[in-house]
Amino acid sequence: MNEPMNTLACRHNRHLQGVTLIELLVGMTLAVLVLATAFNLFTSSTKTASDLQNRNELQAELQIAQNYLAAQVREAVYVFPNNTTLNLGTGYTTKRPVTGSWRIGSAAAPVLAFIKPPEDVTVNCPANENGCYKFYAYYPVLRSYWVGNATSYNNPGQDPQNDNRWVLAEYRANYSTPPLLSTLSSAYTPPAGGQGRLLLDYVQPTALALAGTPTLFVQQDAPAPANVQASGSVSVTLNFALSRQLRGSVMNLPGRGASTPAADTVRAVTVFPRNLGSLAP
Known part of the structure; x- marks a missing residue:
C-alpha cells in the first residue's frame, strides 16, 4: 500500500528545515563543553x-x-x-625588621659582618678603593619597607602579596687606613660613608619558617677571646631559603612538605674564612 502523500510531504519538509531547536541546543552545549575543556587545559599548561x-x-x-x-x-x-652590636646608621637600607640594634647571632634579625683585605696591594688607599680594607655586613630588611623607600636601581618592584617577605641587603664601607684588631669592639661602628644595596629578593623570614629551621646565618666563633682569630677557627653557615606567594599559591625554595625536616628547608653552605689572623693588634 502506498504511503499517503501528506506523510511524504512532512518528511520532505523536515529534511528541508534542517535541525530542530533541541538538536541545535544539544550541539551548542557539546561545543561549549569541548571549548571549555580545551581552554582549561591551555590555561593549566600555561600556569604550569x-x-x-x-x-x-x-x-x-x-x-x-x-x-x-x-x-x-x-x-x-x-x-x-x-x-x-653594630651601628649601621639610619635609612631604608639598614632598617632592622624588628626593634633594637643589629646584633651578631640574633635569630629575629640575623646579621653577618666581616672585614675583607685589599683587592690590590699595589695601589694606595683611599685614592684607589681597590687598595682599601672593606667592611661588609649582610642582613634582611622587610620587603615592603625596602620597596617603599628604595631608589630605582635598588628597587625590585611592588609585589603586595609578598610584603611580609625579606630582601637580603649588602652593606659595604671602605677603611681609609688598615683597621687594628684592638679597635674592633663589641659595640662597633663601621667607617663612615657606607652604603647598602639589594642582594637577594624574597628571602624567607623567620615567621614563615618551620619550627627548628636554622637561622639565616649560623656562626661558630673562635675559642675565647673570640676576637683573636686564626685560620680554621671560625666558620659561617649560610642557610638560604626563599618564599614567594604567586597567584594564590606559595612557592618555597627549597621545596617542603608536611613531613620535611626543618633542617632540609634551607640550602646550607658552611664557609671557613682563610685569611684570619692577619690584622695588626
Missing part, C-alpha cells in the same frame, strides 16, 4: 609553565647570591663574633 619558569628564576637567584656571599666570607680577615 609560568610557575616552572618562576621557580627556575628563584633557584638561579638563590644559587648566585649564596655562591657570591660564600666567596666573600672566604676572603675575610676578620669575622665579627657573636653578640657584637
Whole structure:
C-alpha cells in the first residue's frame, strides 16, 4: 500500500528545515563543553609553565647570591663574633625588621659582618678603593619597607602579596687606613660613608619558617677571646631559603612538605674564612 502523500510531504519538509531547536541546543552545549575543556587545559599548561619558569628564576637567584656571599666570607680577615652590636646608621637600607640594634647571632634579625683585605696591594688607599680594607655586613630588611623607600636601581618592584617577605641587603664601607684588631669592639661602628644595596629578593623570614629551621646565618666563633682569630677557627653557615606567594599559591625554595625536616628547608653552605689572623693588634 502506498504511503499517503501528506506523510511524504512532512518528511520532505523536515529534511528541508534542517535541525530542530533541541538538536541545535544539544550541539551548542557539546561545543561549549569541548571549548571549555580545551581552554582549561591551555590555561593549566600555561600556569604550569609560568610557575616552572618562576621557580627556575628563584633557584638561579638563590644559587648566585649564596655562591657570591660564600666567596666573600672566604676572603675575610676578620669575622665579627657573636653578640657584637653594630651601628649601621639610619635609612631604608639598614632598617632592622624588628626593634633594637643589629646584633651578631640574633635569630629575629640575623646579621653577618666581616672585614675583607685589599683587592690590590699595589695601589694606595683611599685614592684607589681597590687598595682599601672593606667592611661588609649582610642582613634582611622587610620587603615592603625596602620597596617603599628604595631608589630605582635598588628597587625590585611592588609585589603586595609578598610584603611580609625579606630582601637580603649588602652593606659595604671602605677603611681609609688598615683597621687594628684592638679597635674592633663589641659595640662597633663601621667607617663612615657606607652604603647598602639589594642582594637577594624574597628571602624567607623567620615567621614563615618551620619550627627548628636554622637561622639565616649560623656562626661558630673562635675559642675565647673570640676576637683573636686564626685560620680554621671560625666558620659561617649560610642557610638560604626563599618564599614567594604567586597567584594564590606559595612557592618555597627549597621545596617542603608536611613531613620535611626543618633542617632540609634551607640550602646550607658552611664557609671557613682563610685569611684570619692577619690584622695588626
